[in-house]
Amino acid sequence: MYEYPQRIYMEQKQCQYYSVCPMKRFYERGKLDKKWIDRYCKGDYDNCVRRKMEESGKWHPDYMLPDGSIDHSLI
Numbered sequence: 589m590y591e592y593p594q595r596i597y598m599e600q601k602q603c604q605y606y607s608v609c610p611m612k613r614f615y616e617r618g619k620l621d622k623k624w625i626d627r628y629c630k631g632d633y634d635n636c637v638r639r640k641m642e643e644s645g646k647w648h649p650d651y652m653l654p655d656g657s658i659d660h661s662l663i
């Protein structure tokens with residue numbers, strides 16, 4: 589009976605851009621600490637600066653972290 593709403597909840601616990609986001613790619617290559625994925629992509633994604641800029645159509649570099657800081661080591 590409660591299976592359907594729970595499934596919806598689980599789906600919402602990950603940012604909708606995760607599959608195409610550079611952060612996923614950097615993480616899978618071992619260049620990005622898991623804390624970023626846990627904190628933003630699979631957590632508080634509403635406060636991700638990358639996500640906000642994506643949704644407002646503002647350009648941002650692939651090496652910009654979810655908090656808006658720049659990490660040149662990701663290049």
Ligand code: SF4
Nearest residue numbers: 603606609629636639
């Ligand atoms: S970095 Fe931001 S935009 Fe990218 S998947 Fe994570 S929460 Fe979404």
